[in-house]
Structure formats: structure tokens, C-alpha cells
Amino acid sequence: MKRSAIINVVGLTRSLIGAHTPAIKGFLEKHSCQVIKPAFPAVTCTAQSTYLTGKQPNEHGIVGNAWYDREYDELRFWKQSNRLVQQPKLWEDIREEVPEFTCAKLFWWYNMYSSADYSITPRPMYPADGRKVFDIYTQPMGLRESIKQDLGEFPFPYFWGPMAGIESSAWIAKSAQWVETKYQPTLNLIYLPHLDYNLQRLGPNHPDIAKDLKEIDRVVGELLDFFTAHDIEVTLLSEYGITEVDQPIHLNRVFRKNGWITIKDELGLEQLDFGASKVFALADHQVAHIYVNDKSILSQVRQQIEQTDGVDQVLDAEAKTKYGIDHSRAGDLIAIAKPHAWFTYYYWEDDALAPDFARCVDIHRKAGYDPVELFIDPKLSLPKLKVAKFLLKKKLGFRALMDVIPLDASLVRGSHGRIPENENDWPVLIGPQVSEGNQPINATKVYSKLKASILS
Known part of the structure; x- marks a missing residue:
């Protein structure tokens, strides 16, 4: 079986691909591209769960990034257990057909206690004295110390918050290369959040977004070169597009x-x-x-x-x-x-x-x-x-x-969640998938596209 990598470039839309993204543009020119009608709501946890199960929220249960637990009278916000997703995942379904299939899941959400073979996710430690210590959670557990020894600590302040920037996406990209070198998974799922930050801070029409596009394009370009050199087929994917708000x-x-x-x-x-x-x-x-x-x-x-x-x-x-x-x-x-x-x-x-x-x-x-x-x-x-x-x-x-x-x-100045009126603000699927012409595909169809590409 050929090996595959799916790179989730958060916030990427056709309208953002151009002069500032030469690596992504070059990849687009070599492959087919389909616009995706976003999952509803068009937010991280729902979109990813829809892509990986082929189901809508009424079946997989991820109705947003959070929900209210009516029994506990508490919010469940940004929880991480993979068991919260109530349908089989892409790699689980493929394993039914190909038992030796392995999957690495890098920073995609619901990444704790997952059935993926290798996983890395942000997970602070909370000592009893009230401190919050930045860290990651990995499976296998020993992977945590070995990757930090080789790559250094995950730059947690750059993953979210006022310092959020390219450093976190660059580390995640390096971790994908590290996992490939160590374990050679059949499928490598990679989450790159960089565009999410300034598209919300500044809005997609701000001139400074050009710098962000160049930064993420450099990271994606390095991954494309790396995976190509290792004979790994790549698909680029995004979850939603971010539009101007005021x-x-x-x-x-x-x-x-x-x-x-x-x-x-x-x-x-x-x-x-x-x-x-x-x-x-x-x-x-x-x-x-x-x-x-x-x-x-x-x-x-x-x-x-x-x-x-x-x-x-x-x-x-x-x-x-x-x-x-x-x-x-x-x-x-x-x-x-x-x-x-x-x-x-x-x-x-x-x-x-x-x-x-x-x-x-x-x-x-x-x-x-x-x-x-x-x-x-x-x-x-x-x-x-x-x-x-x-x-x-x-x-x-x-x-x-x-x-x-x-x-x-x-x-x-930027937000997402509703289905944008302009299809140029919808997410994209770029890769070797069979194109259905210029018609957008529903988010639930991404699952079958990915599965068919992996198994072809």
C-alpha cells in the first residue's frame, strides 16, 4: 500500500492561494482541487470529526468546539478524549480492510486515547499548587520525551494566545517529519493552525496577511518536498474559511x-x-x-x-x-x-x-x-x-x-462558523482525488475522497 499524508492548513481558501503561496499554488496546479461546502457549524472540532467519520454532527456528536453537559450542569469545552466522537474514524475503517495500516495523528483534535498508532496533542500539566505547565501528550507515552529531546519543547505560547504565530506550526511540521523518520506510518495526519491567528485578529483583507501566507507556505513547501522525497502522497485540506466581521x-x-x-x-x-x-x-x-x-x-x-x-x-x-x-x-x-x-x-x-x-x-x-x-x-x-x-x-x-x-x-476582525455566502471563502481539498468538476462537495464526502485516495 502506498503511504499518505493529509496536511490540514487551517483557514486556507482558493481566494488566499496566489503570489504569496508559491508552494501551495504549485501543488494546486499539479493536482485537482475541490471546494468543500463546510460542515455546520464550520468550526474546528465539528469539521475534523465530519471529515474523519463521513457523518454529520447528529451522528458523530461533535456539535461544536463545546457543549453543555445537562447532567453535570457544566461546559465541556475543548475536551480531548477521542471517545467523544461517536462514529468510527477513517483509520479504523481502513484497518478493517488492511489490518497492517498505521496512522499518526499530529495535533488534530480529539487526540487522547485515540486508536491512532501515534499521536501528539497539546496538553498542559496542572500541579496541585495551581501552576499550569506547558506540555504535550503522546501515544505511545514514551514518544513524548524522545521527541522533545530531539526537537525541543513544543512552543505552547505560540499555539494560542496573544503570542500565537508560525513557531507552533513549524514545530508540528517538524514533528511530522520526525514521526515519519522514526515510524513510517501509512497515514500521517498533520494540523497546521497558523492562518487561524491573524485572519481572526486582522481579517482576511488586511495587508499583513501576506506575511502569514508566506510563512505557512514555507512550512507547507518544506513538508511537500520532504514527503515527495519519501514517496508519500500528499493531500492538502482546510476546515473553513475566515471572513471579515465588525x-x-x-x-x-x-x-x-x-x-x-x-x-x-x-x-x-x-x-x-x-x-x-x-x-x-x-x-x-x-x-x-x-x-x-x-x-x-x-x-x-x-x-x-x-x-x-x-x-x-x-x-x-x-x-x-x-x-x-x-x-x-x-x-x-x-x-x-x-x-x-x-x-x-x-x-x-x-x-x-x-x-x-x-x-x-x-x-x-x-x-x-x-x-x-x-x-x-x-x-x-x-x-x-x-x-x-x-x-x-x-x-x-x-x-x-x-x-x-x-x-x-x-x-x-475575522470569524467563521456559519456557511459563507461566497464559495471562494469555503475550504478546499487539493490532491489526487477524482474531481467532480467544478461543483463543491459536502463536508461529509471528504471522508470517502480521502479513503479512496489512500486505498487506490
Whole structure:
């Protein structure tokens, strides 16, 4: 069997391939390219699960990057167990036909306790003294120390947060080459997130995006050369396209004005009490899951959302079925933003009362995805010095709070989640797959395309 590599270049669209991406453009010219109608919602965890199972969220269960656990009355945000994906994965199905098939899964999500033969995923350690120690999780377990010895520590601050940049994608690309050299997997799944950062910070039309395109093209080009030299067939793939936005929507503040949100005072700061609230919104880019604990106000909630500026539509039970997201993890209602808008998780009305984690990179405790974590508060004096002091304290083993994130959602200029109106903003599949002409393919069809290419 031939060996394959699938490189997931997050945020890549046809509109971004050009003069600034000579390696990707050259690869495109040699192969077929199909535009993909994105999974819904068009977010990381849903898109990847759809590609790897060929199913919609109502079957694989990944309704977004997060959902509300109604039994625990807690959010499940950016969880990592592969068992959360409720359908067989691509490599598992291929193994049924080819038992000797092996798979490396590098930084794709749901990468802990996976049935993949080799996996690497970001996973901090949390000692009892309250520190957060940057690290990775690997399978086999011993791979963790050997790859760090050869490549150095994974540059975690560059993977997400105000320092996010090319360093993390470059390390992941090196790890793919390292795994190939050590283990020669039949399939190598590689996740390169670099374009995700400034496309959200600056928006896709900002002139500085040219630099990001050149940086990721260099990394992808090196991988293409490496895999070609090892006679490995490559497919380029992306999850979604990022479009310009200029309007944040604060649904939880709307619910609060209606008296539907319950706020708990914690050490003088406000904490949203999910279980005690009649309704709340779990924000996820341009989509928000609305969990209604008090079903008697369901119609009122829907009416209020529909009247909120920036909201495009609200999916009820029937519409969720049409969108393939009628799963028990999904919200009772799902709000979709207009093309230029996106949803925040904000619920406080006075920034002085915002919870302490609001000003930190804290992807698990917030009531939604927070792209403002990509910024350093412009109001801070000497912000780089503050970050340097924080990193030094962490290195020395002290507890520290990196509260440098602003609370100004208007800073965000790019988002995703809804299905973009322009197909040029849809993700792409580039490689040796049989083309179906110029017609886009549904995200669920990517699975069969990849499988057919691998087995051909």
C-alpha cells in the first residue's frame, strides 16, 4: 500500500492561494482541487470529526468546539478524549480492510486515547499548587520525551494566545517529519493552525496577511518536498474559511436584561451560574448554542434572539434536523450570526466585575470561544515586559496570572462558523482525488475522497 499524508492548513481558501503561496499554488496546479461546502457549524472540532467519520454532527456528536453537559450542569469545552466522537474514524475503517495500516495523528483534535498508532496533542500539566505547565501528550507515552529531546519543547505560547504565530506550526511540521523518520506510518495526519491567528485578529483583507501566507507556505513547501522525497502522497485540506466581521453580539447580556441569567458573586467578581440560569448562550464563533433550562420561556427566548441586532436566524428543533445537528448535546435553539457578526460569551455589564479568567487565556472556563485571547490589552503599559515577567515566574515555578487580555470584542476582525455566502471563502481539498468538476462537495464526502485516495 502506498503511504499518505493529509496536511490540514487551517483557514486556507482558493481566494488566499496566489503570489504569496508559491508552494501551495504549485501543488494546486499539479493536482485537482475541490471546494468543500463546510460542515455546520464550520468550526474546528465539528469539521475534523465530519471529515474523519463521513457523518454529520447528529451522528458523530461533535456539535461544536463545546457543549453543555445537562447532567453535570457544566461546559465541556475543548475536551480531548477521542471517545467523544461517536462514529468510527477513517483509520479504523481502513484497518478493517488492511489490518497492517498505521496512522499518526499530529495535533488534530480529539487526540487522547485515540486508536491512532501515534499521536501528539497539546496538553498542559496542572500541579496541585495551581501552576499550569506547558506540555504535550503522546501515544505511545514514551514518544513524548524522545521527541522533545530531539526537537525541543513544543512552543505552547505560540499555539494560542496573544503570542500565537508560525513557531507552533513549524514545530508540528517538524514533528511530522520526525514521526515519519522514526515510524513510517501509512497515514500521517498533520494540523497546521497558523492562518487561524491573524485572519481572526486582522481579517482576511488586511495587508499583513501576506506575511502569514508566506510563512505557512514555507512550512507547507518544506513538508511537500520532504514527503515527495519519501514517496508519500500528499493531500492538502482546510476546515473553513475566515471572513471579515465588525460586529460582536452579546447574547448573554441580552438574556441578563430579561432577568434570565443567574449571576454568582465569587470573591467580588461575577460568575455565570449555568445550572441556575433559565437560559444562557454558549458562544462558538458565528454560532451560539442556546440552552434553555426553563422550557416555559422557550418561545420568548427565540423571539428575543431574533430581535437581537446581528442575528441572522435561529434554528429550532425542525431546523436543527435540516442542518444535521439534531443531537442531544446541541442547544435547544441555535443562533447564527449575520455574515459580518459573531457571538461573544460576555455576560457582565461592568468590566470591573468580569471574572478573573476573562483577562486570561483560559479556553475551558469561559462560556464560549474567545478570540480576544489573541490580543494583548492595548491599554497596558509595557505589555511585553508583563508577559516576560509572567513567563519568568512560570519558569521559576511560581504561580502567576497573565491577565493581559482585553475585554474589547470590537478588536476581532475575522470569524467563521456559519456557511459563507461566497464559495471562494469555503475550504478546499487539493490532491489526487477524482474531481467532480467544478461543483463543491459536502463536508461529509471528504471522508470517502480521502479513503479512496489512500486505498487506490
